[in-house]
Amino acid sequence: MLSSVEVENYNQVVEVGDVKIGGEKLTVMAGPCAVESREQLLTAAEIVKENGADILRGGAFKPRTSPNSFQGLGEEGLKYLAEAKEKTGLKIVTEVMDSQDIELVDQYADVLQIGSRNMQNYGLLKELGKVDTPVMLKRGYAAKVKEWLLAAQYIVNYGNPNVILCARGIRTFEPSTRNTLDLNSVALIKEKTNLPIIVDPSHGTGVRELVIPMAKAGVTVGADGVMVEVHPDPETALCDGQQSLRAKDLTNLMNELNKIASISGKKLAI
Numbered sequence: 001m002l003s004s005v006e007v008e009n010y011n012q013v014v015e016v017g018d019v020k021i022g023g024e025k026l027t028v029m030a031g032p033c034a035v036e037s038r039e040q041l042l043t044a045a046e047i048v049k050e051n052g053a054d055i056l057r058g059g060a061f062k063p064r065t066s067p068n069s070f071q072g073l074g075e076e077g078l079k080y081l082a083e084a085k086e087k088t089g090l091k092i093v094t095e096v097m098d099s100q101d102i103e104l105v106d107q108y109a110d111v112l113q114i115g116s117r118n119m120q121n122y123g124l125l126k127e128l129g130k131v132d133t134p135v136m137l138k139r140g141y142a143a144k145v146k147e148w149l150l151a152a153q154y155i156v157n158y159g160n161p162n163v164i165l166c167a168r169g170i171r172t173f174e175p176s177t178r179n180t181l182d183l184n185s186v187a188l189i190k191e192k193t194n195l196p197i198i199v200d201p202s203h204g205t206g207v208r209e210l211v212i213p214m215a216k217a218g219v220t221v222g223a224d225g226v227m228v229e230v231h232p233d234p235e236t237a238l239c240d241g242q243q244s245l246r247a248k249d250l251t252n253l254m255n256e257l258n259k260i261a262s263i264s265g266k267k268l269a270i
């Protein structure tokens with residue numbers, strides 16, 4: 001069983017400029033799985049901005065199961081994220097996969113995302129302790145909650161108290177969804193720790209139609225916000241099109257979240 005203060009010396013509210021994650025306002029992060037082109041990213045950023053989300057997501061360095069799949073645009077992608085930020089004022093969350101890229105990605109990111117596959121990359125976690133930029137730590141797809149929290153503790157112990165957890169689903173015996181979004185873990189973490197936690201129903205389900213209901217479920221059990229994949233044209237997406245919301249779906253999501261935010265004592269200002 002978890003003790004009531006499982007991770008010590010972290011910040012309960014993580015400030016990303018004027019966006020406060022873990023406070024009374026729900027945080028919405030949205031954007032494509034991968035930055036694919038300047039046009040795709042800027043169009044997605046407009047959609048995200050128009051719908052009142054806070055943070056634009058988009059991977060420039062992509063952890064792909066197959067080495068033959070699109071690996072991301074690297075620094076070129078980061079530059080498009082910077083342009084989108086400049087145009088919209090949205091904050092940026094993007095993944096860093098390797099210690100040697102932290103310095104580069106940190107120049108562009110307002111939040112550094114650590115993907116599921118790297119949750120227990122302790123060398124990387126130690127290096128993330130050396131920056132001040134908030135780190136969003138996704139749960140390893142086969143990691144226990146305790147292991148996830150201890151991974152967060154690594155970042156904190158090595159000097160960075162700005163850690164946000166992200167529940168993105170775990171691998172179970174159930175093949176009809178891509179992952180199983182473990183909402184027990186969200187309720188447990190809210191009960192036993194004060195760490196901010198975001199739910200990612202896109203990777204949690206892998207199915208577009210399930211993203212809105214599971215986002216609502218996550219917020220209902222106490223998540224501090226959601227991260228969803230949104231693509232201007234999911235049919236042409238180079239990555240995760242089947243789970244990406246269209247523009248109109250994001251509008252629906254925001255309306256639905258607005259209705260239910262107060263259930264968990266939160267607000268959604270749009």
Ligand code: PEP
Nearest residue numbers: 033115116117138168203
């Ligand atoms: C992502 O957010 O695009 C991603 C790769 O997520 P995960 O690490 O949860 O698979």
Ligand code: MN
Nearest residue numbers: 033229239240
């Ligand atoms: Mn993805």
